[in-house]
Amino acid sequence: MTANIIDGKAIAGAIRADIAQKVKNMVEKGLHPPGLAVILVGDDPASQIYVRNKKNDCIKVGFYTEEHLLPAMTPEDELRKLILRLNQDPKIHGILLQLPLPKDLNEKAMLELISPEKDVDCFHPVNVGNLFLGIPRFLPCTPAGVMEMLKYEKVDLKGKKAVVVGRSNIVGKPMAMMLLSEHATVTICHSRTVNLPKITREADIVVVAIGKAKFLTAEMVSKGQIIIDVGQNRLDEKLVGDVDFDAVAQIVAAITPVPGGVGPMTRAMLLKNTMQAERLVRKG
Numbered sequence: 001m002t003a004n005i006i007d008g009k010a011i012a013g014a015i016r017a018d019i020a021q022k023v024k025n026m027v028e029k030g031l032h033p034p035g036l037a038v039i040l041v042g043d044d045p046a047s048q049i050y051v052r053n054k055k056n057d058c059i060k061v062g063f064y065t066e067e068h069l070l071p072a073m074t075p076e077d078e079l080r081k082l083i084l085r086l087n088q089d090p091k092i093h094g095i096l097l098q099l100p101l102p103k104d105l106n107e108k109a110m111l112e113l114i115s116p117e118k119d120v121d122c123f124h125p126v127n128v129g130n131l132f133l134g135i136p137r138f139l140p141c142t143p144a145g146v147m148e149m150l151k152y153e154k155v156d157l158k159g160k161k162a163v164v165v166g167r168s169n170i171v172g173k174p175m176a177m178m179l180l181s182e183h184a185t186v187t188i189c190h191s192r193t194v195n196l197p198k199i200t201r202e203a204d205i206v207v208v209a210i211g212k213a214k215f216l217t218a219e220m221v222s223k224g225q226i227i228i229d230v231g232q233n234r235l236d237e238k239l240v241g242d243v244d245f246d247a248v249a250q251i252v253a254a255i256t257p258v259p260g261g262v263g264p265m266t267r268a269m270l271l272k273n274t275m276q277a278e279r280l281v282r283k284g
């Protein structure tokens, strides 16, 4: 038997269509559309593609968008001034500072300059803290995309065993928190976990965000599981996930593909957070 392939591209398309309709309604009422500013420092080719996609998504749903492309040698003070100016700009509801930044810039300090009200990535410590307290203002885009896919697939997480492989601040840790808020029993695994295959085999849901191509193999899964692949790795010029898709799909109940799984959902969640940021300004 082969697994049900969870189509992130289609789900993201449905979310975008819903957002586009809401923006149309806003504009018809004479309101300004939500606005997203995207900042890219340097010329990393992968980041350039991500930023271009985010801008195109904004245009498709009718958002106002600004792209700020700065050279790699930009002094920190210049970036600081740009962020502070965008914090004050009423047309801008969300600010996204594309990571990674060039080495000479202090990533943590720059992210902390973004007003928590405009932090649509949910990277600011205040927003991370609120998420961990169970009172989120925004949800970080990738784990939020995973949760949305599970919701679309009508997965009831209550009491389920969820294993998160990877403990990054952007994906692993917030993913675990969000699964926990839906009453899953959550285990976080990482590079030093002992006997990882035994732990992953016993899970109902496995989310893999470890950043290693084809890391989760057939020996690490079992029948009936849902496998969510957050990985985006380049292997022989191809984009592949953290899961050995062809082998694992023969065993489990459902699996997300790469590309076309979590990636499009992350971008859809950025649009959702920008909508949310605008609504919070307007309605409090």
Ligand code: GUN
Pocket (backbone or CB within 6 Å): 096, 097, 098, 099, 100, 121, 141
């Ligand atoms: N670089 C890779 N993924 C992301 C993301 O989700 N947000 C930002 N700001 N930078 C990234």
